[in-house]
Amino acid sequence: MPEEPLALSAPKGTNDVLPPFSWEWQGLTRAALDTFALAGYAPIETPLFEHTEVFVRGAGAGSEVVTKQMYTFEDKGGRSLTLRPEGTAPVVRAVLEHNLARGALPVKVAYAGAMFRQERPQKGRYRQFFQVGVEALGIDSPVLDAEVVELGWRFIASMLPPEVVPTLLLNTIGHPGPECRARYIDELASFLRGRIDDLAPGDRERAATNPLRMFDSKEATTGAVMAAAPLVTDHVCDACRAHFDEVRALLDSVGVPYTVRPQLVRGLDYYTRTAFEYIWEGLGAQNTLGGGGRYDGLAESLGGDALPGIGFALGVDRILLAAGRDGSTAGTKVDVYVAVFGPEAAPTGLRIATDLRREGLGVDLDHGGRSLKGQMKDAVRSGARWVAILGEDELAAGSVALKDLTSGEQSSVPLDGLAATLRSGTMPAGAVLR
Ligand code: HAM
Numbered sequence: 357m358p359e360e361p362l363a364l365s366a367p368k369g370t371n372d373v374l375p376p377f378s379w380e381w382q383g384l385t386r387a388a389l390d391t392f393a394l395a396g397y398a399p400i401e402t403p404l405f406e407h408t409e410v411f412v413r414g415a416g417a418g419s420e421v422v423t424k425q426m427y428t429f430e431d432k433g434g435r436s437l438t439l440r441p442e443g444t445a446p447v448v449r450a451v452l453e454h455n456l457a458r459g460a461l462p463v464k465v466a467y468a469g470a471m472f473r474q475e476r477p478q479k480g481r482y483r484q485f486f487q488v489g490v491e492a493l494g495i496d497s498p499v500l501d502a503e504v505v506e507l508g509w510r511f512i513a514s515m516l517p518p519e520v521v522p523t524l525l526l527n528t529i530g531h532p533g534p535e536c537r538a539r540y541i542d543e544l545a546s547f548l549r550g551r552i553d554d555l556a557p558g559d560r561e562r563a564a565t566n567p568l569r570m571f572d573s574k575e576a577t578t579g580a581v582m583a584a585a586p587l588v589t590d591h592v593c594d595a596c597r598a599h600f601d602e603v604r605a606l607l608d609s610v611g612v613p614y615t616v617r618p619q620l621v622r623g624l625d626y627y628t629r630t631a632f633e634y635i636w637e638g639l640g641a642q643n644t645l646g647g648g649g650r651y652d653g654l655a656e657s658l659g660g661d662a663l664p665g666i667g668f669a670l671g672v673d674r675i676l677l678a679a680g681r682d683g684s685t686a687g688t689k690v691d692v693y694v695a696v697f698g699p700e701a702a703p704t705g706l707r708i709a710t711d712l713r714r715e716g717l718g719v720d721l722d723h724g725g726r727s728l729k730g731q732m733k734d735a736v737r738s739g740a741r742w743v744a745i746l747g748e749d750e751l752a753a754g755s756v757a758l759k760d761l762t763s764g765e766q767s768s769v770p771l772d773g774l775a776a777t778l779r780s781g782t783m784p785a786g787a788v789l790r
Contacts, residue, residue: 369475369483371673376683380676381486384515385468388488388670391511395503397466397490402446404470408436413657414445416625418566425473439472442624444651444667445658447491452660461494462665468672480642480674489648489669496652496664498599501630502606504648508668509612512634512645516679522636522645524612527620528600529568530592531628532653540591541567551581571619587618596629603630626651630666636678645678646670688739692778694721694746694756695731701746708744708756708771715775736761742778744769758783 366372373381389399408428415421427439440446447465450456456463468488475481490507492500509524516522530537548555548563548570555563556575563570570582592600607614614632622631631649639645648668655663692712696705702725709719720738722731728745735743744756756774759766760783767783777784 367483369477371482371484377676377681378683380681380683381672384672384676385486385488387515388511389466389468391514392466392488392490392507395464395490395507397464397492400447400450400465400467401469402440402443402450402467404472405437405439406446406449408438410445410449410658411438411441413659414448414624414626414654415442419625420569420623421473425475427472427474441473442471443467443469443487443489443669444491444624444626444665445654447667448493448651448654448660448663448665449658451491451493451663452655452658457494457663462492462500463494464490464492466490471669478641480639480671480677482673486672487669488672489646489667491665491667493655493663493665496650498602498606498630501599501603501650501666502610502612504666504668505603505607505614505630505632506610506612508632508634508646508648508670512670512675515675516636520636520638520678520680522634522678524614525617525620525633525635526604526607526614527589527617527631528592528596528603528629529588529621529627529631529649530596533593536591536593536596537588540586540588543586543591544568544570544588547585548581554581568621569623571621572623582619588621589616589618599629622647622649626654626657628652632668634670639674639678642674644671645674688718690718690720690738690740692717692719692742692744693731693735693738693740694719694744695728695735696722696746697728697731698748698751699725700748701751704751705746708746708774712775712778715779717775717778744774 411426412422421441426441429437431437451463470484471487472484474483477483490504492504512522530540532538544567548567552560552563554577556573556578559570559573559575559578570578573579620631620633627649629650633647634645635643636645637643646668650666652664654665655661694705694709696702705721709721712719720740722734732743741760741762743759743761745759746756750756755768755770757766758769758777765783769777769784
């Protein structure tokens with residue numbers, strides 16, 4: 357039987373991150389962790405999968421992420437595990453498990469990694485996607501809310517060209533207590549019962565089980581009903597209102613522009629008080645670049661002691677889309693290309709490349725005995741500024757002919773001065789050939 361040709365492709369909704377785009381992708385991730393580190397956030401890694409219960413109790417049994425989007429499987433030991441659809445519940449699980457909150461508070465951690473949700477794929481929405489985010493635990497001061505919101509805002513803005521102007525949407529959704537959100541949800545549910553026939557048929561069941569989600573419905577008929585619905589922002593308790601007022605004043609004081617959006621409710625059930633999203637309309641349907649909020653009851657939902665927290669996660673894929681980065685302008689890491697001609701020169705070429713790399717320089721070289729013309733082309737492809745050319749004469753003299761591709765200048769440089777010359781960025785004085 358003839359073998360079938362290989363017809364494998366990446367699973368639907370996943371992407372290979374290929375060069376040169378991968379430079380942008382990795383650059384963004386690094387820049388995020390560096391920016392977050394400057395605000396005191398230490399890196400954390402949690403497993404790519406968790407006990408399913410972490411997300412059921414964390415994101416909420418009724419949330420769309422849990423009911424529809426989780427990649428859940430049973431391992432050979434019969435345990436139910438789930439690929440992480442988000443990073444907050446795993447971080448809180450880890451902080452509780454390792455008792456990280458016993459020391460100075462807040463515990464501040466930052467992460468970057470893949471998340472998994474079985475959503476319908478479209479531009480900006482994937483089944484494996486990447487987030488960078490922070491979580492700060494143990495303090496419920498509005499100062500922390502403002503710090504976190506500003507950090508995400510500043511990082512997003514730093515990644516976007518000036519013509520891409522994101523918007524920060526801000527809201528308070530109160531806390532679950534009877535004098536606050538519980539009372540509001542009763543009021544909203546009763547409003548929706550009165551208008552149930554006006555809602556889109558597909559929304560009617562959910563209106564009863566999770567009335568807040570009606571604010572996120574994409575159905576025009578439901579949208580028309582919700583335009584007249586009572587708003588959570590008008591119904592939160594005095595303490596939650598005071599907290600919100602302070603967060604707003606603090607954001608004003610640090611010059612972060614925001615729009616209060618009373619319909620902003622977020623898709624995960626753990627949120628309390630401050631909720632926010634960074635959006636850019638230019639992305640179309642998937643216009644949320646990132647989002648977050650406070651989750652003061654999450655630790656208790658996971659079985660721990662009370663531990664307030666706030667954080668955000670930003671969509672790496674979406675920020676790069678908004679920034680219009682395709683990798684074509686990505687910087688190279690190669691400083692110098694070693695070109696060799698003649699069979700004698702190849703081993704010396706490898707030795708020069710190795711020595712320069714040991715000195716911390718970026719070096720590429722020819723491996724295949726190509727013509728000098730072919731190697732010069734390859735040098736340009738590598739992005740190197742310099743080409744160190746090694747032929748018979750140079751071999752005999754213990755030097756290279758060093759060419760600066762930006763100026764066209766060429767000069768003979770002894771091998772023992774090569775690293776210093778490259779680092780100085782200027783050709784040595786003396787015989788310069790053009
Ligand atoms: P989230 O709003 O579910 O929040 O996701 C945060 C961001 O991840 C979104 O704004 C979006 O940019 C990106 N994202 C979500 N789903 C997809 C997808 N299917 N494809 C591409 N990008 C996507 C959270 O995950 C919370 N854990 C954020 C948080 C941290 N809250 C508090 N701390």
